[in-house]
Amino acid sequence: MTTTVSPPPERAPGRPRRRRRTTDRGLNRAFRWVAVGAGVLILAVLAAVAVFLLQQAWPALTAGSDELAASVPRYPDDTSLLEYVGPLVFGTLLAAALALALATPVAMGIALFISHYAPRRLAQVLGYLVDLLAAVPSVIYGLWGIFVLGPAALPVWEWLGSWLGWFPLFAGPVSPTSRVLATVAVVLAVMILPIITAVAREVFLQTPKLHEEAALALGATRWEMVRTAVLPFGRSGVISAAMLGLGRALGETMAVLMILSPGFLYSFKILDSAQQQTIAAYIALDFPEASGLAVNTLIATGLVLFVITLAVNMGARAIVARRKEFSGAN
């Protein structure tokens, strides 16, 4: 999800190029060009995507609301494009935030178990299994969400609705189809679990032995050692891991599309159907039947998603960079 762009190496100024005879020099130069080329390619692709989105979204961005209402299906009258995209952004952020809230504690638990509790062999197996979760295609997650998780979670949703209905998220009515944002959030949480776990595990494993021993020698139990030495050391790493997961949850299309019964409301009701929709699922759903200005409108929503995801990833980068100060290298 992240892109690392390194500045191309500078050429020594004013030095005339000499012909180098040895193959070693040749290889060196070839490697340099490959490396620079790869770096430039990333930039070019990113720029091409941005240009494409802007260019294609432009007609929708500049069109009046009457024009949009006339040519885009289900476009309400007297609504600006921003007002139109608003609920989609809301739905996208809500789904991703819920998924993140569910996945992060579990991922940290798994990562800590693998790095500090499990016997070495079990830890390895468990690590592979978690990585395998990442290999399951999202279509499969969608089917699983509809046929397995949905029915299984329905009693839980009903329980939440009847006992915690006063809480905005769980306000009724509870949809008997289970094709609601709550189910989507659980599926998304499972999907982003592997990446958060993998990054958190690596960070926890890097905790200096010195600090762990310092805690143990003070009479810390295993949990206290984790709390005093491992968690403070890994905190910013876990934050950036969560940001990576968030990036994936924001862009996930297929699972949401298959499970969620969509709506276009600013609604916190995650147990009712036809309340929210995410940008990615919305585009995938409407694109096959769209034409003309409707396509431009869809692409404009895509542009919004692009900007959100980019912002999240840059946020993660910034946090990772800040981590250097706390790395504990003394």
Next chain:
Amino acid sequence: MAQRIDVKDLNIYYGDFLAVQDVSMTIDPKSVTAFIGPSGCGKSTFLRTLNRMHEVIPGARVEGTVEMEGVDLYGDDIDPVAVRRNVGMVFQRPNPFPTMSIRDNVLAGVKLNNHRISRSDADELVESSLRGANLWNEVKDRLERPGSSLSGGQQQRLCIARAIAVRPQVLLMDEPCSALDPISTLAIEDLIGELKQDYTIVIVTHNMQQAARVSDRTAFFNIAGTGKPGRLIEMNETSTIFSTPAEQATEDYVSGRFG
């Protein structure tokens, strides 16, 4: 405060590998005992059995007994966590918690022990511990700064303050000065001299002059060869070890003929 340690017939294993063989010794309360010997002779390993820190390494185990005032540290009903609360440790490299302030570093052990400590008690403890480690005057104006902002020698004294803040019976030091410059080393050595008023101190050192300067009794460990277990060769008053040792190997080592 200080307590006497009796070690009897101690064998230390890593898995099947016998690392240290057949050590018996008595460590007197309120004294400084130094362990010297060449690298890999098992003195650090042995030191870590005195607070069960060697158990951090998977497969490590001991045979024999380590008794503190008659209580076997390896008894079935003894929790290693409780042992480590009684036997503090200072490591080779200073290791203050990097994300904590100086103040929080000193209080880290106390907070671990689940004591709810009032603000004024905490302030008092921070001051007394830092004074105990001869660090108070240098850091009293910046207690909220990170521990890693201090110099190496100051960090090591911070670690000592952190260790004595939990009021241990015994203080183990594993080459506490090997990463420090001579001035900082001197500060730590002076501190060791003061700490022995209250604590039983055991120090591992590669520096024989240091052992001669700070310790009351010295134990010399040696190893017969690679893959062989380390052994306690002899233990005596420090002055005796450095002037008229009973064993030829000890004399060779302290006179600089090997090691």
